[in-house]
Amino acid sequence: MSRRKFSRAVRRALDYPYDAPDRSYVLTGGGRCRPFDGPPPIDERRPVLAVGSNRSPRQLALKFPTLAAGEEIPVQFGHLDGCDVVYSAHISVYGAIPATLVAAPGVTVRVAVTWLTEPQIAHMHRTEAVGFNYDFVTLRDAVLRADDGATVAPLAAYVSRRGALALRGRPVCVAAIAATGRIWPAATQPQVQDAVRGRLAPTLEPDQFVSGNLRDAGLRATRTARLAAEALRFEDPSSPAVG
DSSP states (O other): OOOOOOOHHHHHHHHTTOOOOSSOEEEOGGGOEEEOOSOOOTTTOEEEEEOSGGGSHHHHHHHSTTOOTTOOEEEEEEEEEEEEEEEBSSOOTTSOOOEEEEEEEEEEEEEEEEEEOHHHHHHHHHHHTBTTTEEEEEESSOOEEETTSOEEOSEEEEEESSOBOEETTEEOEETTSOEESOOSOEEOHHHHHHHHHHHHOTTSOHHHHHHHHHHOHHHHHHHHHHHHHTOBOOOOTTSOEEO
């Protein structure tokens, strides 16, 4: 995909999963960040894996634009064994092809947890289209090895109901998410968009393809249905039970 100038909305789709700090942080009101000073009490917040854009202050600020005075979202980075982050077989309302977590033996992936209150989880469910695009699951065996040496478990996660996007019969890892031991190819968002466009609408220009997905919910649903029909189905990572 060329580096031509795109509209702000198209650029938002192509920038997924957005920049994130290299260290843990706390999101406060107005999209500001302060240093992470340790996980909150487990009886006050639940650790929810952020494997794609939810690890980014930019995306969290968009999803939680009106954090109340004193309200915060701690975001803790670390590593997760036996899983990887791949593209889901659907197109989001903001035009991106988003991420999902899958089991991947021998892989270690760098992810984060967002420490969310119950009201924040309820709001996050709406932004993730739980029951339509994602299931909210509890991972029975997964443990985040946090950067500060702590371990975090049990973990909850949003797992795609559509399955993993399949290109040439294989899932595609999200290149922006670091991992070691990967067993599948990785691609950037522009690259995966271009591959999907080539499959679904090869005569369109890249910005026309993304703009159509943004503008026309019916078209987006039709294209998502085609991707989902060819998706790869994995057992949920770490044998999760619905949370």
